[in-house]
Amino acid sequence: MNEIKGGSLTVAGIGSGKFSQITGEVLEALKICDCIAGYEVYINLVKDHFPGKEFLSTPMRKEEERCRLALEKASQGKNVVFICSGDAGVYGMSGLIYEVSKEFPGVQINVLPGITAALSGSALLGAPLIHDFAVISLSDLMTPWEKIAKRLEYASAADLCIVLYNPMSHKRKDYLLKACQILLKNLPEDRPCGYVRNIGREGEECKILTLKELSTAELDMFTTVFIGNESTKVLETANGKKLVTPRGYQFEKSALDDK
Template sequence: MMQGKIIVAGIGPGKYELMTLECAEALKNCDCIVGYEVYIQLVKSHFPEKEFLSTPMRKEEERCRLALKEAAKGKNVVFICSGDAGVYGLSGLIYEIAASSEEFKNVQINVLPGITAALSGSALLGAPLIHDFAVISLSDLMTPWEKIEKRLEAASQADFCLVLYNPMSHKRKDYLFKACQILLKNLPQNHPCAWAKNIGRAGEECQICTLGELQNAQLDMFTTVFVGNSQTKVIETAQGKKLVTPRGYEFER
């Protein structure tokens, strides 16, 4: 039987206008769209004629197999992830499952990039990632907290700008506080930080703060946290305060 194909696509932060043209074209031309139920709702109104298949949270492997099975039937499938499918997304798991099964060995897999929260959040806040930066998830579902602690310690010692994904959830209410306590070993209380919530979706908001203030912030899984480096500063603009990390360009003041 003729095998179909899977395009694993990052749909960006959620706003249709922030989806790449390549991703939108793939969604327009596919037979079936598979994804986490929350992400399906972000694209469904733009492609109402499509077949949609979804699974709830914590059903990632089941979701990947569902997409592969549809492709194995000969369908052209788009498997959607938020942000970029290769940054805390499921493109890797799709490849792993396909490679481990004879059933899926002939399914063609392609990955399309998307705008990850580090980039969309940075644009909202100003320009905090102009210099070297590290991205760390505070979720310990797949990474031991002890390893996350070491990464936070090393990144703060190396003077990286930091982007923290998954800073807090109902079951992990104190993880952001614990992360800030680690960072405060090497950084001062007034160190410039910020967060961006619901980027590109209803309820979008962002705020610049200090590291001392950040440790007590009540955030959620839909928030991305930014921690500046030793050169990061808050700049007053016509649109309000912006977080900027200098690259080191020389210019006349």
């Protein structure tokens, strides 16, 4: 076991990386900490705002090493904030931090929420997640594709709105197509969908399209995809087309009127 001198580790989501979308709670934690740890890309998003801080980072695929470095620093009595994109508990690092922390008994761990892409992307598209929805990652680095395929099939059969994270990468160019082919077994080709790329960053792009059109879209791992349910529609508004899933208030009113 590592010697513990007292310290804390806060795992915090920083949202899309747009500084104005970092919550006040996370911002305060970053201001008062001794050290900021995280994936090097996320460190670069906040580094200029916190001069004088110590920074710990590792490249991609070094997640466990990154967690251990942060916990070691905390075990030395430092106040460490470990940053993740979006929310630390949605495809983030809070789970792995807790697992690795068994080697560092005595380090206090706190988790602060951030704005995950399902929420920030939904706001840009309109209001597609007003009703029940499922969030599914198409990355098979840690989940077998067979299990991902089953989740897609069941979520579409249940008529859930669906949010897809990591829809495509250089090594997974056909995964979005494969996912859409599974969804099309239960959903019509004209089902309203949308995607948002580079949320809150340079090159932000937002588009509404059909499920058939989505199947041939050229996207990347910085894109979040939204598939509507049977009630989802495209509305014309003063600031363009918006993807909206009704909650059903009109039905509640009708039911009251009938009483």
